[in-house]
Amino acid sequence: MYLKSPVPYPCAFFLAHGWETTDLNSSHAFAAIYSTSTMIRILGTIFAGLLGLAFGSFLNVCLSRWPAGESIVLPRSHCRQCGRTLAWWENIPLVSWLALRGRCRTCRAWIGWRYPLVEFSVGVLWALVGWRLFEPFQYADIPTQFAIGQQSIGLLPATAAMIFLWILVGIAVLDAEHLWIADAVTFPGIALGLAFPVLFVSFLRTPLRLQSAFWIQFGERVGAILAAAGLILLIRWVYWLIRRREGIGLGDAKLMALLAAWLGLPGALLAFGLGVVLGSLAAIVLLVVPSARRGSESWALSKLPLGTFLCIGGIVSSLWGQPILAAYYRWAGF
Numbered sequence: 037m038y039l040k041s042p043v044p045y046p047c048a049f050f051l052a053h054g055w056e057t058t059d060l061n062s063s064h065a066f067a068a069i070y071s072t073s074t075m076i077r078i079l080g081t082i083f084a085g086l087l088g089l090a091f092g093s094f095l096n097v098c099l100s101r102w103p104a105g106e107s108i109v110l111p112r113s114h115c116r117q118c119g120r121t122l123a124w125w126e127n128i129p130l131v132s133w134l135a136l137r138g139r140c141r142t143c144r145a146w147i148g149w150r151y152p153l154v155e156f157s158v159g160v161l162w163a164l165v166g167w168r169l170f171e172p173f174q175y176a177d178i179p180t181q182f183a184i185g186q187q188s189i190g191l192l193p194a195t196a197a198m199i200f201l202w203i204l205v206g207i208a209v210l211d212a213e214h215l216w217i218a219d220a221v222t223f224p225g226i227a228l229g230l231a232f233p234v235l236f237v238s239f240l241r242t243p244l245r246l247q248s249a250f251w252i253q254f255g256e257r258v259g260a261i262l263a264a265a266g267l268i269l270l271i272r273w274v275y276w277l278i279r280r281r282e283g284i285g286l287g288d289a290k291l292m293a294l295l296a297a298w299l300g301l302p303g304a305l306l307a308f309g310l311g312v313v314l315g316s317l318a319a320i321v322l323l324v325v326p327s328a329r330r331g332s333e334s335w336a337l338s339k340l341p342l343g344t345f346l347c348i349g350g351i352v353s354s355l356w357g358q359p360i361l362a363a364y365y366r367w368a369g370f
């Protein structure tokens with residue numbers, strides 16, 4: 037019956053028959069459906085990855101042109117050194133950079149590591165989301181789960197996750213290259229993080245009894261945003277009291293608010309912890325390896341892009357936050 041159906045529906049089959057079936061015919065059917073869903077999963081992952089490469093390429097255009105005050109749409113892609121308009125095959129994400137070995141075809145100007153790195157990162161991250169989206173036998177339980185790191189996610193949460201990861205890669209590069217966390221990214225990002233769960237609830241026509249639970253969660257999320265930003269402001273104030281110098285930027289406070297809007301307070305705090313550890317490791321490398329230090333700047337004065345490390349922490353937290361936090365709670369005895 038399931039095999040004759042034009043679109044095999046693994047979830048229904050699983051619910052009807054379970055994993056353990058002694059019936060030879062249905063176990064054959066089970067294997068056929070399982071392999072179909074595995075194939076869909078692999079194709080879906082590849083498609084999400086390719087889409088990620090394209091959006092990574094677009095992000096590169098934004099990251100090059102926006103800080104320079106140029107239009108993102110016009111003119112067409114060109115070499116930033118000699119100004120030559122690129123041929124179509126020089127615009128293929130990752131492949132073009134590899135084929136050109138990172139240099140302009142005419143003026144031999146170095147294109148830079150950022151282009152392939154951003155394209156690769158967004159491609160891999162989106163592929164990871166795709167891999168989870170097309171997980172076989174997933175149970176959709178969306179109204180009550182609006183953090184994005186869950187084991188099984190639906191199409192709308194997956195889209196949200198992709199946008200969130202895309203924003204984080206963008207902020208990470210912007211802060212690394214310009215020590216700048218733009219309000220024009222963080223404020224809409226916070227609004228989006230809050231708007232997506234509202235979208236889920238309205239799209240899914242959630243029953244009323246779940247809606248009140250949702251709005252309580254929503255209120256908690258707003259509280260989490262304030263707490264996360266407040267934590268950074270507190271650290272900033274304490275640092276100023278001790279050193280009489282700005283230690284942590286206001287942009288970092290807005291970034292923490294953004295992380296809390298999407299991940300909740302535990303997820304944002306995990307991202308913060310990971311970011312601080314990564315930042316400290318980078319600082320130690322700067323301290324130990326003299327050639328890594330630039331000029332005569334005292335290392336305590338040299339600025340590390342904390343936002344970049346917070347974004348990396350946020351990416352890890354959004355994809356693997358649930359198991360990490362669960363392990364931590366078990367260890368701490370909650």
Ligand SMILES: [Zn+2]
Pocket residue numbers: 115116117118119120140141142143144145
């Ligand atoms: Zn050139």
